[in-house]
Amino acid sequence: MRPDKPRDPVAGPGTGPEDPFPIRLSGPVIKGFGRGSKDLGIPTANIPADDLSERYPDLATGVYYGVVALDPAKFKYEGQESEKPTILPAVLSIGYNPFYKNTVRSVEIHIMPPLTQPSPTAEGQTKFQQLPDFYGTPLHLLLLGYIRPEYDYVSLEALVEDIRVDCEVARQSLMREAYRCYLGEEGTVAAKGEEERKWLVSF
Numbered sequence: 001m002r003p004d005k006p007r008d009p010v011a012g013p014g015t016g017p018e019d020p021f022p023i024r025l026s027g028p029v030i031k032g033f034g035r036g037s038k039d040l041g042i043p044t045a046n047i048p049a050d051d052l053s054e055r056y057p058d059l060a061t062g063v064y065y066g067v068v069a070l071d072p073a074k075f076k077y078e079g080q081e082s083e084k085p086t087i088l089p090a091v092l093s094i095g096y097n098p099f100y101k102n103t104v105r106s107v108e109i110h111i112m113p114p115l116t117q118p119s120p121t122a123e124g125q126t127k128f129q130q131l132p133d134f135y136g137t138p139l140h141l142l143l144l145g146y147i148r149p150e151y152d153y154v155s156l157e158a159l160v161e162d163i164r165v166d167c168e169v170a171r172q173s174l175m176r177e178a179y180r181c182y183l184g185e186e187g188t189v190a191a192k193g194e195e196e197r198k199w200l201v202s203f
């Protein structure tokens with residue numbers, strides 16, 4: 001069960017991602033149990049978790065933050081005109097969803113709006129970003145940090161509120177100079193994270 005204590009506003013070292021991060025994960029967006037949008041109002045793009053245990057046998061289950069890109073041949077983010085994919089902030093869970101007692105591990109990614117836009121999940125708000133569906137679209141994900149373990153919750157509302165806080169922790173963590181460069185925004189140090197950014201947008 002979720003421990004009853006206040007949450008840290010950021011996660012991971014301020015100096016930038018530390019071993020084993022950044023971690024590259026990718027795959028086509030597949031169907032999950034359909035609970036994200038329907039039960040929680042939080043859509044999560046699921047990608048296959050099959051080769052995780054082989055590639056990262058020690059990767060802890062839990063909640064992570066990172067950045068994602070979607071194949072522009074199949075999905076364009078609002079306002080995106082060119083074939084250059086938009087890199088967006090993301091928060092995700094890797095695990096068994098103890099609240100739902102899943103028996104297989106899943107990777108579920110909630111894609112957030114750019115950091116330059118106001119947060120729709122600031123305290124007191126629960127307007128998680130809802131995009132048009134993009135099932136089947138190839139997705140590249142760069143894991144940059146670990147936030148917390150997965151928990152069971154006393155109620156659905158408690159789970160939703162903790163995921164809202166995860167979104168804020170992810171945002172604040174990614175806002176830091178040493179992480180923001182992975183989003184490839186103007187004004188950030190271009191050289192840093194360049195190789196990872198190149199991989200992110202190559203489909």
Ligand SMILES: Cc1cc2nc3c(=O)[nH]c(=O)nc-3n(C[C@H](O)[C@H](O)[C@H](O)COP(=O)(O)O)c2cc1C
Binds near residue numbers: 034091092109
């Ligand atoms: C940031 C984030 C944190 C999550 N944390 C938990 C958690 O602590 N416990 C849990 O049971 N599920 C957690 N979930 C998973 C949700 O329960 C899951 O996304 C939901 O069941 C949707 O599943 P579906 O994609 O199969 O429809 C989390 C999801 C996200 C995106």
Ligand SMILES: Nc1ncnc2c1ncn2[C@@H]1O[C@H](COP(=O)(O)OP(=O)(O)O)[C@@H](O)[C@H]1O
Binds near residue numbers: 030034042
């Ligand atoms: N902000 C978002 N983040 C992730 N997926 C989103 C988002 N907005 C819409 N989607 C779409 O919603 C789908 C996920 O909804 P969800 O209810 O979790 O269903 P499933 O159980 O099939 O994963 C994604 O596969 C994607 O097509």
Ligand SMILES: [Mg+2]
Binds near residue numbers: 036
């Ligand atoms: Mg999902």
